[in-house]
Amino acid sequence: MNGAMRGADDAGCSACVSGTAARPIFPFAALIGQASLQQALVLAAIDPGLGGVLISGPRGTAKSTAARALAELLPEGELVNLPLGASEDRLIGTLDIESVLRDGSVRFSPGLLAKAHRGVLYVDEVNLLPDALVDALLDAAASGVNTVERDGVSHSHDASFVLIGTMNPEEGELRPQLIDRFGLMVELQNAFEPQVRQAIVKARFAFDLDPVGFRTVYAEQQASYVQRIRSARAALPLLSFDDAVHARVSALCIDAAVDGLRADLVMLRAARALAAFERAGAVTVRHVERVADPVLLHRRRQHDSQHANQRRPESAAPTRDVAAGASGDTAASTTPSADSEWGYLPPEPTAALPVKGVIALDAKKR
Structure with missing residues (x-):
């Protein structure tokens, strides 16, 4: 589903670092029909070590609006x-x-990673970003530290930020070796429910006509988000995982045929962040199941087709035998085994012309 600023990603309020006065931001609490995206963004805000959120969707689905709205809820805003x-x-x-x-002194000129510390680093069309930049920002997002090295001299600084990348699948997919580095992924779709579209349009018009008044309506909900995110961050170290949680995470990741163990780690951290946000006393299997989709969406591999290919030779062999018996073709019984020649067709006679005057080669020249 889409948010209340659908179709107006760039027409919304900007909170980017530009040196100019920031315009009012559309409230995060006022987003409509984006529950899954709101949850993913909140989890990434609670635990930036998740690796950020990748938002995929067609044009005009409020991807950048949601990123701007989240930034206002963070400490630095x-x-x-x-x-x-x-x-x-x-x-x-x-x-x-x-x-x-x-x-002998080291003079460091901060980059965007330093400026984004404790805030949001937003990358629009991340699927078009050069590999070198993607590697650098994903490494910093996962570790929370940025290290710069030049000619044997290095400098490190904290770089704890929420990474949000957006992409339109119609403009190209994210490279496979990079997509797994994002902690969570959410796919947005166009809204075709009349009531949802009407609610979105009404919210947009209300915000355009009176941004201050519109934000006042959601001020209490916004403050609640800020407080709950701060409290959840403090509660993270107090929450642990029992064997049932670990077992459920392993089962989900194995069923999705994911590569490596990154999915397991991200799922545990996301479940812990959700439990902290909801002020739960412990991480439960229910928390795991509620975060599984955004964790596995971009990591899931279709292994059903592999099993089908393995079963296909055994199931295909009787079909050829039945066909051969029905047609009376005795040559079918001498076909190669199904394991090595699945899809084998018996030879068909073709017209041939006799050739005269063929000169046999000497045995040494053959």
Whole structure:
């Protein structure tokens, strides 16, 4: 489903770091029909170590609006935009090597990762971002630390931020080696329910006509989100996982045929963040099941077709025998085994012309 700012991603309120006064932001609590996206974003805000959220959907589905709305709920309340054409130095920062050689001091010029600390780093059309930039920002998002190295000199700083990447599948898929690095993924769809569309349009018009008044209506809900996110962050270290939770996570990941163990780790962290947000005393199997979809959506592999291919030779062999018996073709009984020649067709006679004057080659020339 889409949010209340559907169709107006860039016409909404901006909270990007630009040096200009920020316009009012559409409230996170006022998003309509985006429960799954709101949950994923809140979980990433509670535990930035999840690796961020990848939002996939067609144009005009309020992807950037949701990112801007989340930034307001974080401690710094800042959203930093990473342009597609940014250089690696612009992202991670630079070191002044000359100052090291001159007086032994390291002068570090912060990049976008430093500015996004405790806020949101937003990447629109992340599927079009160069590999080098994607690797750098995903590493920092997972570890919470950004390290810059130049000619044997290194500098590290905290870079704990919520990574939000958006993409339109029609403009190209995210590379397989990178998509797994995002912790959660949500797919947005166009809204075709009349009541939902009407509610979205009404909310949009109300916000455009009176942004301050509209935000006042949701002020209490917004404050509740802020408080609950802060409390959940503090509660994370107090929550643990019992054997039943671990067993359910393993079963879900095995059933999805995921590669590696990253899905298991992300699912446990997401379940813990959800339990903390709901002020639960412990992480339960129910929490795991509620976060499984966004964790596995981009990691799930279709292994049913593999099992079908393994069973196909045994099931296909009798079919050929029956066909051969019905047609009276005795040649079918001499066909190769089904395991090695599935799909075998018996040879058909073809017209041939005799050739005269064939000169046999000497045995050494054959």
